[in-house]
Amino acid sequence: MNKNIKNIKNNIKAISSETLNGQNYSRNDFARSILNYPAMMVPSVQEPIIEKLAEALNDKVSLIDPFMGASNTLVTGMKYGMDVFGQDINPLSILLSQVKTSFYLSEELIDAERRITSSINSDIFETIEISFINIDKWFTRNTQIELSKIHRAIRREKSLKIRKFFWVALAETIRLTSNDRTSTFKMHMRPIEEINSRQISALKTFSSVSQKNIKNIGDYISVLIQKGYIKNGKYIKNADVVWGDTNSGIKTRKTFNLLVTSPPYGDNQTTVTYGQFSYLPLQWIPFEDIDKTIELDYLKTTQEIDSKSLGGQIKTNIKEIEDNVFEKSKTLKEFIIQFNYEERKKAEKVTRFIYELNNSIDKMLLRMRKDSFLAWTIGNRNVNKHIVRNDLILNELFESKGIELFTGLERDILSKRMPGRNNFSNMMSKEKILIYKKTN
Ligand SMILES: C[S@@+](CC[C@H](N)C(=O)[O-])C[C@H]1O[C@@H](n2cnc3c(N)ncnc32)[C@H](O)[C@@H]1O
CATH class of the missing domain: 3.40.50.150 (Vaccinia Virus protein VP39)
Structure with a gap:
């Protein structure tokens, strides 16, 4: 060798x-x-x-x-x-x-966070900005009002790059404040008693997530700066x-x-x-x-x-897929053909995935x-x-x-x-x- x-x-x-x-x-x-x-x-x-x-x-x-x-x-x-x-x-x-x-400058993010906070604080409206099926199942009314204020404040930001940063903070806020459990990735509602007794504020969560993210991204960018990979406010590659x-x-x-x-x-x-x-x-x-x-x-x-x-996807015929992929992988073929009809139906997803x-x-x-x-x-x-x-x-x-x-x-x-x-x-x-x- x-x-x-x-x-x-x-x-x-x-x-x-x-x-x-x-x-x-x-x-x-x-x-x-x-x-x-x-x-x-x-x-x-x-x-x-x-x-x-x-x-x-x-x-x-x-x-x-x-x-x-x-x-x-x-x-x-x-x-x-x-x-x-x-x-x-x-x-x-x-x-x-x-x-x-x-690339973000910490100062631009800190300024934007101040503007967004002040915009949220002066927003007295209770209009809900979003509508989709089952919104009331996944968010309490109060959380919908608070998320709507955050949504309006981010939308007011002129820079797309800044909006993207705060949309990510909003996404994490939604993960933490919706009625969906955080313990699984599948959507599962929390029990009603828990939803009713939960002390949760989307506004406070958004504020702490934003601050944490500003610090984290600042720390990371300073590593890139130290290594000389940022020039004229841009990643060099x-x-x-x-x-x-x-x-x-x-x-x-x-x-x-x-x-x-x-x-x-x-x-x-x-x-x-x-x-x-x-x-x-x-x-x-x-x-x-x-x-x-x-x-x-x-x-x-x-x-x-x-x-x-x-x-x-289940568009293509399974027989066609099997013929194609079994030829390439004998391990997959042996895995699939060991099953009876019912089990084999269930295992079809594996073949489609590998294909x-x-x-x-x-x-x-x-x-x-x-x-x-x-x-x-x-x-x-x-x-x-x-x-x-x-x-x-x-x-x-x-x-x-x-x-x-x-x-x-x-x-x-x-x-x-x-x-x-x-x-x-x-x-x-x-x-x-x-x-x-x-x-x-
Ligand atoms: C295991 S995750 C990747 C995790 C990543 N390495 C990280 O550290 O976060 C697999 C990703 O594949 C993506 N994915 C699944 N099917 C895809 C497809 N057909 N085309 C592009 N991405 C796909 C999923 O959306 C998911 O984000």
């Missing part, structure tokens, strides 16, 4: 288990604390992997995350001065990522985030030499319901402030985003340069009381495209916020970091 390649592998293998298990991370880390998006990666886990692969690339790094979620991968890449690009299907991920990859369905394609003409991602583990409905998690916040945020091309039908029902996400994952990989590979690295953090899950070996399946999908596993690591995922207790048995407590090298 080439000595250099061996060194890279050894360096990756030498990453300590404490680091991989996220024992050194802080919940207040800027990248994670600004909005509590589901199943976020721990930046301190990704950092050494990104750092070591960047050394191996020995070149300017251009990083892509095609399932960017809360964009922690991009934020980590920016700490190393890389060009970064992220894509996600969920509009809330786009908003959050736009904010996390923008490109940081692009795009709303798009990775299964349909990567929405850029750029090419990349490093891909770092943690894809969903299965279709959203039966694993992590990113869409349901985002449904209430997105009702209160004007889509045109996120991206003018986002269609409103994304909020048609609470299920809409999840059904548009990987594995959520779309495979299709998405093809789309990504079109944008990856020769000799690029692809680092995937992926876990297994249970369906019909049997383990879906996503790790082996992913290896087989890559093998079918002539791409071998370069090296792999394993980590505990106790520190990662996974579905609520009820669903936990559905997921595994370990995940793999699988690194591939595209040699052609």
